[in-house]
Amino acid sequence: xxxKKETLEKYERAKRNGxxxxxxxxxxxxxxxxxxxxxxxxxxxxxxxLNIPEVGDKKGAKFLCKWHREADKxxxxxxxxxxxxxxLFFIMQSPIIHIVASxxxxxxxxxxxxxxxxxxxxxxKKVENKKILVEVLSTENLHIPIARDGKIMVDDEQLTFxxxxxNKLLVRAKSKLKCLEEKISYLxxxx
Amino acid sequence: xxxKKETLEKYERAKRNGxxxxxxxxxxxxxxxxxxxxxxxxxxxxxxxLNIPEVGDKKGAKFLCKWHREADKxxxxxxxxxxxxxxLFFIMQSPIIHIVASxxxxxxxxxxxxxxxxxxxxxxKKVENKKILVEVLSTENLHIPIARDGKIMVDDEQLTFxxxxxNKLLVRAKSKLKCLEEKISYLxxxx
Numbered sequence: 482x483x484x485k486k487e488t489l490e491k492y493e494r495a496k497r498n499g500x501x502x503x504x505x506x507x508x509x510x511x512x513x514x515x516x517x518x519x520x521x522x523x524x525x526x527x528x529x530x531l532n533i534p535e536v537g538d539k540k541g542a543k544f545l546c547k548w549h550r551e552a553d554k555x556x557x558x559x560x561x562x563x564x565x566x567x568x569l570f571f572i573m574q575s576p577i578i579h580i581v582a583s584x585x586x587x588x589x590x591x592x593x594x595x596x597x598x599x600x601x602x603x604x605x606k607k608v609e610n611k612k613i614l615v616e617v618l619s620t621e622n623l624h625i626p627i628a629r630d631g632k633i634m635v636d637d638e639q640l641t642f643x644x645x646x647x648n649k650l651l652v653r654a655k656s657k658l659k660c661l662e663e664k665i666s667y668l669x670x671x672x
Numbered sequence: 673x674x675x676k677k678e679t680l681e682k683y684e685r686a687k688r689n690g691x692x693x694x695x696x697x698x699x700x701x702x703x704x705x706x707x708x709x710x711x712x713x714x715x716x717x718x719x720x721x722l723n724i725p726e727v728g729d730k731k732g733a734k735f736l737c738k739w740h741r742e743a744d745k746x747x748x749x750x751x752x753x754x755x756x757x758x759x760l761f762f763i764m765q766s767p768i769i770h771i772v773a774s775x776x777x778x779x780x781x782x783x784x785x786x787x788x789x790x791x792x793x794x795x796x797k798k799v800e801n802k803k804i805l806v807e808v809l810s811t812e813n814l815h816i817p818i819a820r821d822g823k824i825m826v827d828d829e830q831l832t833f834x835x836x837x838x839n840k841l842l843v844r845a846k847s848k849l850k851c852l853e854e855k856i857s858y859l860x861x862x863x
Binding site (some may be wrong): 539606616620635639650658 | 829
């Protein structure tokens, strides 16, 4: 794992290039102000259309569209026009934050905070030297195959149903970020 | 976390009552033969129909049917007859094994073995005293809302499409268990 200085320089470059989701920036900067933690990557939650050559083949997967906010039907239909071949998945993903902790005790502390805010899929993903990589993740997700071999398999009513569900789940999942930000602020003020 | 003796007694009772998936028993017993590990719960991968009262409300969720193997269209349609109200999700889940390791180093060793067999979502879920709970998990999953308010929102062709995909993913995910069993056997023979 990279060290904090190097990682934060990379983060600042990404931010300048508009590559960090805006609605997660205040939270990331608070975490990075903590002595025992730094973030390495993140996503504030999203709805995507993902083209997958073969079932299970994530390597060859390509994004057709990504929305880090509620999407509307019109833009979904517009995006579908780009679909030509392979499988197409309609996916909703929870916010995800990768945080390096300086040791196991701090990692455990961060996991407990995240769990208390409803990020129930939070876990430790990697152990390297004494550093620990915590993944903050919530349970909201959709993973729906909607097309294969160039043929859309769902109709207009079903797309609306899936999109409404995805938007609802995205709002629910993103709302947990606020709780995390508040608890990190408390940690900052008491440190 | 419970200790090894108590956990294995509970496992033996569950096995006698047919509550442990048969195709995962040899693997579990090999892991439990290792000095530094024991399993606390597991599922060999499954396809389920899950009734959910409100979006995100996993607490009130009820299984309509579960299959720990490939399911066929006839039994899926039969199961759908039981659906009356709320949301209904068609879900495919990867095998999952919860393993307690006696310390962080052994947990890391088990994570690396699982990752090398393709269980890419493997992580540490909990830290308690010095014991570490590893969750072995793969990436295959489907999470598809197929009905709401008593109305099935997908037609016959789409159900077939989803079921074929689920069966394919289930076979792919389960095949990774064999690799894990072989690597654990090697660990056993070299310990």
